[in-house]
Amino acid sequence: MPKTGRQPESAQPGELLSQLADEGETGTLYVDGVPGGTVHLIDGRVSYVESPAAPGVGTLFTASGRLAERTWRAAVEAGGADHRVGPLLVEQGHLMQSELELCVLAAIYDAAFFVLTPDAVPVRFAPGELHWLGRVVEVEVAALERETSRRRRVLDEILPELSVDHAPVTPVRRPPVQRVVLTAAQWELVVHADGRRTAADLSHLLGRPGYATLQELRRLSAAGLLRDTMEPDPPSSGGESSGEPSAVDIRSAEPPPAGGDKSSISTTAAIRRQGGPRRPRHAAPQPGSPDGAGSLPATPDDAFLDRVRAALKALR
């Protein structure tokens, strides 16, 4: 039942979407603005959402190495016209239904965070227009709206400031603390934040959800480790009284894991001064690091170990 396309109007995307859902519509809602995107409806339920700020299913699967580029491209070519790229990948045995569903679900909520802005923006609905991915999962509009506003709240709890959300980001040249602990996901961002890439660029490059990237960037910004490139570098609190510039020595307890964010890594950034440190080095002991091993709290004395051994023995 094709209808005539509605004229562009200015509206809150979520409001119009709820209306379309109530009417059981099928089609595509185009949302203008920055970053904007599209919401795809089948019978009043959301089947997919796309936004330039959020990597799509294809990027998520290929950037992680789960699907080869050519496998993905072949599926889009073969199944795009019939709007069934997703189901085709499962039929051909490239993906399991469960992982496709999880990935699509994550991508829908991720893109919706950017598309469903609380502001009124130009929107246009194209009835009957289907997405090439096809029907994989269905999400209720109300659930999408609820989750989107929850995520907005969580983000503001981390740091109520938008500066690192859209602008190119860069790590500060000198950390404001002597010991820096990063998760693997944060490390990836710091390593790839080159002062030109924005949150959206980093998400696509690393194949990480856009919202997860914003979360980590805000955490890093809140810790004073990363900033919007346009901002001037904050003055270092490391004390540069000596004429000799401080050497920043990033000592990694272990090499960064090759495969994703399963584990977290810890790095110690110790600011050394020429002519001997003013404070003893045990400020940041690291097990396994040669420097930390000799300092005070890193190795417990033997008597302590004996007590622990005895206590454990008593448990059996």
Place this chain on the structure above:
Amino acid sequence: MALPGAVGASLVDCTTGMALGSAGAVPGGDGEAAAAGTAEVLYAASARAPFASARPHDAVEDLIVTTASGYHLLRTVPVPFGSQLVLYLWLDRPDGNLAMARRRLAEIADDLMRTPPDAPAGSAA
């Protein structure tokens, strides 16, 4: 529910704190809050506690919280793309078998993401 003593279970996306699916009851009765809390606990264990990164390529596999009346099991699900998922299981203490539940949860986690054995060459890069 297949496991004796199981009160509730859910699958949580820990990168966002969102429940992707759930069955049975949730502690506190608020699914949204429970999912966000579950994500925070896993984050604390994997990102804040150094024991999760004691060795290269090590990672949190599961977390077990015991209370006077129950067992709470969290099992991480390795996902190749983007997110970090965790399976959560709430067991009643008098009827639950912790060891059995832990094994079953690990099986479920593996099944969720197992690559089909007949995948044609070239599907994985």
